[in-house]
Amino acid sequence: MIEPLIKTVKLKKYYSVSSGSFFNRKKTIVKAVDGVSIKIQKKETLGILGESGCGKTTLGRLILNLIKPTSGKILYNGSPIQNINPELQIIFQDPYSSLDPSMTIEESLNEPMVVNGIERLEREKRINNLLDNIGFSKNILSRYPHQFSGGQRQRIVIARALTLKPSFVVADEPVSALDVSIQAQILNLLKDLREIYSLSYLFISHDLSVVKYISDRIAVMYKGKILEEGNSDDICTNPVHPYTRLLISSLPEYYSQHEDSKEIEREEKGNCVFYHRCPFADNKCENAESIKFKLLDNNHKVRCLKAKKFYQTKKSG
Numbered sequence: 001m002i003e004p005l006i007k008t009v010k011l012k013k014y015y016s017v018s019s020g021s022f023f024n025r026k027k028t029i030v031k032a033v034d035g036v037s038i039k040i041q042k043k044e045t046l047g048i049l050g051e052s053g054c055g056k057t058t059l060g061r062l063i064l065n066l067i068k069p070t071s072g073k074i075l076y077n078g079s080p081i082q083n084i085n086p087e088l089q090i091i092f093q094d095p096y097s098s099l100d101p102s103m104t105i106e107e108s109l110n111e112p113m114v115v116n117g118i119e120r121l122e123r124e125k126r127i128n129n130l131l132d133n134i135g136f137s138k139n140i141l142s143r144y145p146h147q148f149s150g151g152q153r154q155r156i157v158i159a160r161a162l163t164l165k166p167s168f169v170v171a172d173e174p175v176s177a178l179d180v181s182i183q184a185q186i187l188n189l190l191k192d193l194r195e196i197y198s199l200s201y202l203f204i205s206h207d208l209s210v211v212k213y214i215s216d217r218i219a220v221m222y223k224g225k226i227l228e229e230g231n232s233d234d235i236c237t238n239p240v241h242p243y244t245r246l247l248i249s250s251l252p253e254y255y256s257q258h259e260d261s262k263e264i265e266r267e268e269k270g271n272c273v274f275y276h277r278c279p280f281a282d283n284k285c286e287n288a289e290s291i292k293f294k295l296l297d298n299n300h301k302v303r304c305l306k307a308k309k310f311y312q313t314k315k316s317g
């Protein structure tokens with residue numbers, strides 16, 4: 001079997017946070033990432049889809065070794081990642097804060113290569129090649145970030161992330177800060193660069209249409225856990241988990257039948273992280289010791305006790 005480029009095994013990151021008033025301080029544990037096992041193959045894009053606060057950024061930073069896990073493993077080409085590895089890079093959401101305003105574009109592009117001891121001729125070669133592939137001429141090198149629009153800056157930020165010839169890039173909401181008209185250009189650029197440089201992406205977004213456009217596979221995340229994972233087409237056309245169906249808007253009818261309010265809110269109970277919002281929750285869900293993945297066709301995995309029933313009903317209906 002081919003070794004995945006990136007593999008995480010039961011990865012966890014818990015934070016202990018203080019809450020309450022000054023006189024009534026309480027410590028609570030935030031399970032930012034809670035037992036995530038994913039695999040990403042060479043030249044593959046895995047989209048991570050979920051609402052704000054579900055743990056997407058924490059997962060990306062753990063894989064790059066920018067933060068230490070509470071427990072679990074991260075393997076790159078089959079070996080544990082020990083230090084920060086230049087072959088693994090990140091592109092952030094905000095192109096305005098990702099470039100130092102006091103540095104020319106040339107200085108910004110050179111910086112990671114200088115830090116990594118790459119000699120001048122090789123640096124020039126890489127920069128020229130990247131400029132060609134992001135659609136800029138050498139004229140931009142003497143300019144400063146403020147002379148560019150958000151979309152142009154994000155192109156430069158992407159080029160900068162590729163100067164060290166990575167094989168894997170975490171793209172953390174890379175188009176969320178951009179105008180919708182520019183988003184498709186950047187997504188197409190990321191797709192083209194994936195082909196040219198044989199890259200793999202972990203592509204993080206809260207926006208289904210964006211994740212769907214770029215990803216080969218999608219993992220849906222909620223409260224630190226992956227609830228559903230499969231090929232993009234299967235997830236988008238045949239979502240099974242009640243949370244995925246809510247995200248993909250095929251559920252409002254269930255909510256409206258249930259109560260006047262659009263969403264159910266009940267006490268958090270049991271081991272299903274979606275129990276408190278799920279219109280299908282029953283005693284079995286509340287009392288289940290653990291909610292394991294159910295495997296459907298085509299390597300489509302769903303963390304729900306009723307996954308097989310939902311899947312059969314949809315297939316026959």
Ligand SMILES: Nc1ncnc2c1ncn2[C@@H]1O[C@H](COP(=O)(O)OP(=O)(O)O)[C@@H](O)[C@H]1O
Nearest residue numbers: 015017030032051052053054055056057058059
């Ligand atoms: N350094 C930290 N200290 C305490 N809590 C944190 C820290 N970083 C993230 N969190 C919490 O972990 C959860 C997941 O955060 P994050 O990974 O940023 O989510 P997302 O990127 O999906 O919006 C959130 O509840 C957030 O408040």
Ligand code: SF4
Nearest residue numbers: 272278281285304305
């Ligand atoms: S396990 Fe039960 S509560 Fe959880 S998502 Fe499935 S049906 Fe809903």
Ligand SMILES: [Mg+2]
Nearest residue numbers: 053056057058
């Ligand atoms: Mg985030």
